[in-house]
Amino acid sequence: MSDTVSIMLFVVFPYVAFALAFVGGIVRWRLKPFSVSSLSSQLLESRKLFWGSVPFHWGILIILAGHLFTLFLPSTVAWWNGVPIRLYALEITGLALALWAGFGISVLLYRRITNPKIRVVTTPMDYVVLAVLLLQVLTGIWVAVMLRFGSFWAVGVAVPYMWSLITLRPEPELIQPFPLAIQAHIVMFWVFLAVFPFSRLVHIFTWPLGYVFKPWQKVVDIREPTRVG
Amino acid sequence: MKVRAQMSMMFHLDKCIGCHTCSVACKNIWTDRPGAEYMWWNNVETRPGTGYPTGWEDQDHYKGGWKSDGKGTIDLRLQSRTGALANLFFNPVLPQLEDYYDPYTHKYSDLFDAPPSEQQPTAMPISQITGEPIQISSGPNWDDDLGGSDIYASNDVSLADLDPGVREQMQEIERVVFNYLPRICNHCLNPTCIAACPSKAIYKRGEDGIVLVNEDKCRAWRMCVAACPYKKVYYNWSTGKSEKCILCFPRMEVGEAPACAHSCVGRIRYMGVLLYDADKIESAASVDEDELIGAQLDAILDPEDPIVIEAALHAGIGQDWLDVARRSPVYQFVKVWGIALPLHAEFRTMAMMFYVPPLSPVISTIENELVRLDIPDEPEDFALFDHLDRARLPVKYLANLFSVGNEELIRQILRKMYAVRIFKRHQSLNDGTINDAIRKMLDSANLDEAQAEAMYRLTTIPTIDERFVLPPYHREMSIEELNDPLAYKGKVGVGYIEEPKRGW
Numbered sequence: 001m002s003d004t005v006s007i008m009l010f011v012v013f014p015y016v017a018f019a020l021a022f023v024g025g026i027v028r029w030r031l032k033p034f035s036v037s038s039l040s041s042q043l044l045e046s047r048k049l050f051w052g053s054v055p056f057h058w059g060i061l062i063i064l065a066g067h068l069f070t071l072f073l074p075s076t077v078a079w080w081n082g083v084p085i086r087l088y089a090l091e092i093t094g095l096a097l098a099l100w101a102g103f104g105i106s107v108l109l110y111r112r113i114t115n116p117k118i119r120v121v122t123t124p125m126d127y128v129v130l131a132v133l134l135l136q137v138l139t140g141i142w143v144a145v146m147l148r149f150g151s152f153w154a155v156g157v158a159v160p161y162m163w164s165l166i167t168l169r170p171e172p173e174l175i176q177p178f179p180l181a182i183q184a185h186i187v188m189f190w191v192f193l194a195v196f197p198f199s200r201l202v203h204i205f206t207w208p209l210g211y212v213f214k215p216w217q218k219v220v221d222i223r224e225p226t227r228v229g
Numbered sequence: 230m231k232v233r234a235q236m237s238m239m240f241h242l243d244k245c246i247g248c249h250t251c252s253v254a255c256k257n258i259w260t261d262r263p264g265a266e267y268m269w270w271n272n273v274e275t276r277p278g279t280g281y282p283t284g285w286e287d288q289d290h291y292k293g294g295w296k297s298d299g300k301g302t303i304d305l306r307l308q309s310r311t312g313a314l315a316n317l318f319f320n321p322v323l324p325q326l327e328d329y330y331d332p333y334t335h336k337y338s339d340l341f342d343a344p345p346s347e348q349q350p351t352a353m354p355i356s357q358i359t360g361e362p363i364q365i366s367s368g369p370n371w372d373d374d375l376g377g378s379d380i381y382a383s384n385d386v387s388l389a390d391l392d393p394g395v396r397e398q399m400q401e402i403e404r405v406v407f408n409y410l411p412r413i414c415n416h417c418l419n420p421t422c423i424a425a426c427p428s429k430a431i432y433k434r435g436e437d438g439i440v441l442v443n444e445d446k447c448r449a450w451r452m453c454v455a456a457c458p459y460k461k462v463y464y465n466w467s468t469g470k471s472e473k474c475i476l477c478f479p480r481m482e483v484g485e486a487p488a489c490a491h492s493c494v495g496r497i498r499y500m501g502v503l504l505y506d507a508d509k510i511e512s513a514a515s516v517d518e519d520e521l522i523g524a525q526l527d528a529i530l531d532p533e534d535p536i537v538i539e540a541a542l543h544a545g546i547g548q549d550w551l552d553v554a555r556r557s558p559v560y561q562f563v564k565v566w567g568i569a570l571p572l573h574a575e576f577r578t579m580a581m582m583f584y585v586p587p588l589s590p591v592i593s594t595i596e597n598e599l600v601r602l603d604i605p606d607e608p609e610d611f612a613l614f615d616h617l618d619r620a621r622l623p624v625k626y627l628a629n630l631f632s633v634g635n636e637e638l639i640r641q642i643l644r645k646m647y648a649v650r651i652f653k654r655h656q657s658l659n660d661g662t663i664n665d666a667i668r669k670m671l672d673s674a675n676l677d678e679a680q681a682e683a684m685y686r687l688t689t690i691p692t693i694d695e696r697f698v699l700p701p702y703h704r705e706m707s708i709e710e711l712n713d714p715l716a717y718k719g720k721v722g723v724g725y726i727e728e729p730k731r732g733w
Contacts, residue, residue, distance in 0.1 A: 033445035035732030037469035040449045042319065043326050044358070044466055050319050057318040116359045121466060125733050200732065206448045207317075208427030212310045216424040217510075219233075221435030221545075 009187055010172035014165055017193035024197025025205060038203035041121055048111040056104025059097045060133070063140070066094060066151075071162055074155040081152050090151050095144045102137045105130060125199045132192055139185035147179060158186070231507040232530060232541040234550055234700070235418070235438035235581050236476060236500065238490060239559045239569050240411055241688060242587040243646065244497040247409035249273050249370065251489035251498075255413075258488050259475070264467025264731075266332035266357040269369060270474035271489040273411045277385035277399065277626065278372050280410075282328040285460040286573065287386045292322045293458030294421055294576030295514065303515050303577055305424055307456045313427055322455050326466075330367040332357040358466070375407055382407070387629035395623050406621040408587040410630075411497070413489060414461040414474035415572065415580035416440045418505065418528070419514040422473070425456030430471075437502075437700070438581065439478050444470045444729065458576035468731050482704040486697040496691070501557025501698045502550060503581065504530040504541060514577045518633050521574045528579075529564055532557070553700040558687055559583060566684055568642045570631040586631055586642055588613075589622035614647040614670065641675070648674035649681045649688070 029036055042049050070077045081087040109130045112122050143150050157174060164171040175183060195201065255271040274280040288294055288306060295303040308316060335352035343350030356363040372381040379400045382388075388396055399406060416433075420440050423431045430446035431453055433439070442453070442462070447470045453462040454471060462473045477487035485491060490498035505528050513524035530537045532554040541551055554560070562569040562585060569583035591613060617624055617640050624636045624643070632638040648671050655667050663678075671681055687695065708714070 032727055032732075034468075034470070034727045034729060037447065037449040037732050038317075039469035039732060040451055040464070041466065042323055042451065043464045046319075046323070046325055053318045116361060117356075120359055121731075123733050198733065202732075203448055206428065207314075208429075208448070208450065209314070210429070211313055211427040214310075214429055217419065218423050218429060218432040219435050219507075220432045 006172045006176045009183070009190075010161070010175050011165075011170040013187070013190045013194075014170075017190040021193040021196040025202055028197050028202060029205070036202050036206060037200070038206075039121070039200050041118055044117040044121065045111060045115050048107055048115070052104050052107035052111055054104070055100045056108060056133075059101025059104060060137070063094060063097050063101065070151065070154060071159055074159045077151060078155045081149070081155075087149055087152060091144065091149050094151065095141065098137055098141050098144060102134070102141060105134045105137060109134065125195075128195060129199045129201060132188065132195055136185070136188040136192060139181055139188055142181045143185055147181060158182075161186075230530075230537075230540045232504055232537060232544045232546060233435065233438065233507045234541075234546055234554065235416070235503045235505055236481065236700070237416075237438075237503045237557075237559045237563075237581045237583065238413070238476075238487070239499040239501075239562050239583045239585065241497040241499070241562075241585045242408060242410065243585060244495045244688075245273075245409040245411060245587070246495045247273055247275065247374070248494050249373075250492050250494050251411055252369075254488040254492035255474075258477075260472075262467075264465035265463070265472065267326060267329045268463040268465075268472065270461070270463075270472075271411065271413045273370070273409050275370075275372055275374055275376075275381070275407050276410045276630070277382040277388055277407065278375065279381050279384045280372075280412075281369075282324050282460050284328075284384065284386065285458075288458055288576070290322070291324065291455065291458070291460070293456055293460065294578060295419070297515060297518075297577065299517075301515050305421060305456060307421070307425055307452065313425065313450075313452060316452075317427070317450050320451050320455055323451050323464075324454065324460060327367075330369065330371065331363060331365075333363050333365055333368065336362075375405070379405075387626060390629070390634075391623060391625050395625075399621075399623070406589055408589065408622060410572075410584075411489070412459065412461070412572070413487075413582060414440060414476070415459055415578065415582045416474075416476060418507075418510050418525075418579035418581060419577065421456040421458065421576075421578055422453035422462050425452040426450070427452060431462075434478075436702075437478075437481075439476045440473070441475060441478075442471050442473055444468075444472075445727075447471050458573065458578060459580070468729055470729075481699055482702040484699055484701070486693075486699065490697065496696060499558040499562065499687075499691075499696050501559035502532075502554040502700055503557060503560055503563070504532050504537060504546070504551075504554050506530055510579065514579055518575055519635065521577065521633055522570060522635070522638065525571065525574060525579050526564065526567075529560075531564070532560065550700045553698055556698045558691070558696060558698060561683070561687060566645065566680065568645050568684075570638070570642070572631060573633075574631075575633045584631055585646070586627045586639060587622065588643065588646055589620045591616075591619045591621065611651070611670070614644060614651060614674075617643055644674045645676055645684070648676055649684045652676075652678070652681045653685050 080090065112118050112126065112130065157178065161171060161174040164174065175186060251271050252269055252273055256269065259270055260268045269281065272281050280286065284290060292307045294306055296306040297303045307322065333354045334357050336355050337352045340350050340352050354363050354365050355361060375381055383396070383400060416438055417440065420433065423433060423440065427450045428446050428448045430443045430448070432441060432443065434441060449464070449469045449471070451464055451471070454464050462471050465472050480487060486500055490500055509528040513528045516524045532538070532551060538551060563583050569585045571580040571583055574580070613620060624639050627639045628634050628636045652663060652667055652671055655663050671678065
């Protein structure tokens, strides 16, 4: 891989994708609030949604949590992996979750393609979202199976690269010599970020954690003055 | 005491003829859009029956409303707070489209485009979602007038604890009985839709108590649909937002009654302001089942009471609204005469739409191909007044619908209604005079002549201004402050901030 391509994929693209996700997400949330929705289709089809949505969401959320944990507490992960049996347990759990999530996405994709009612509420972007997520999970499984053990070497390679981006001192050379699977997995995440504000993925940021504390009832006495038109 | 005002509707079921004009008026104005085809914000059900969506009253199945732990605290039947977050990705008790019906239309263009042939062309039924041909298995009012089958009536959950003999009797064709139950959103005081919404998108309007969904905040988690025990929040599959009856607030704000009420052919609907004590909501919703109705009625305040008036003024309710509250026909029926009750108070949402239960004829039997009325041999007038258990619609059934199973409450109401009928009948047959027997009857129904006369007038010959006593919203003033009054001259409405189109 030439340096130019490397800089484009591992430096420029990440920043562009992040800027798109952040600015685009906020702009959409503020200016087009009606368009922000998880666009559930459970009313139209429920059975396959159960087998798709539940494995996908839980699988991907737990894996995402694992990735974030590694990013912020790499030394803890390194310590955990110091004992082989713990490393195996972690890797097997991660792989199982990835397969679970991959199964879920496949069911969702199949449901979207085959159910005539669901096709009516499907936009091209919905296919893009599912394809991006599927590729993300597949490259992840590829890394987990072929390049053992991800949680072991990531602490020394992927985590420093991510921190080099976060601290605005990008070091693409950290990732450049690595196998295609790893690079693809990382690039797919930037694609995911870039697609985020232009797809139904925006519903991630509306995850209603505040519900745990909200009072049962809500009475609005004065209408918020909004200038119409 | 925290006084708030509630726009409330009352349905006089004894007058409902089941014509569905209300449903059609509502559909034409609000739900004739993609994604809303299957929604009937106002629907009319044949009772006994399974209703719309099918079996909505069965909360063991749908998990709507509140449940009490028996110790004075209530919780959503649907979910715990953390459970809500866990069920975001798939809601196990969300009604399916089939529970309502698969919306369809007919391919009328085939009637014009068909080539010449021996047979008449037909307009095939097609799905309103996919546009493809569809095999219709149910539709709006599929069970209307019991739909030619006894399965709807026999599956009514409110019949569950009735005597098997009575249930069997109700299904015999000679004794079959039904009445109509129009339903809109109940704009509850303690709504489960608001409590269940993870996005805090649903709210109760302080000024008039209308429960609304802020569609800019709705994220399609669908908990409101599942949590509402009346199944009166609907999910728009096209826009990906929840929708519900808005009590036609744009009409009310310009002084017109909601479309369903305004179009009512039988003039069964009344609208008026009720004042209530918001501080009492929590305790009134948490009492034991047999005290629920009393606690709810207790939270509704007397607009003539000086203490209430002072507290209302303090709470920012204007003199003009108080004046309207004093003339409220709903207050008359609900509190003064006490003949209107909320539907299924055991859901503990404190529904604020009220129903006067319907009267029904006496049970008859067929003997030698002749109808014999099953009543004792005594003056005809008092037959039903004295023998309510001979009415075709079992008191227990009405009690299960309107009084949490309290049959005595229903009896009192039915006796009042019969008393007014008998009183007026005698009066008109005897040149305006009544005898002691009638006075005694009124007395035993807890009515005096003036009350009976007032009940008769408001029931039978009210003018439109007596049926709909709407408060002044002064919306023109608030609009003027924010908008140029001429900005939308000659246009329809004041435009969208954002077009209600599906997100991407």
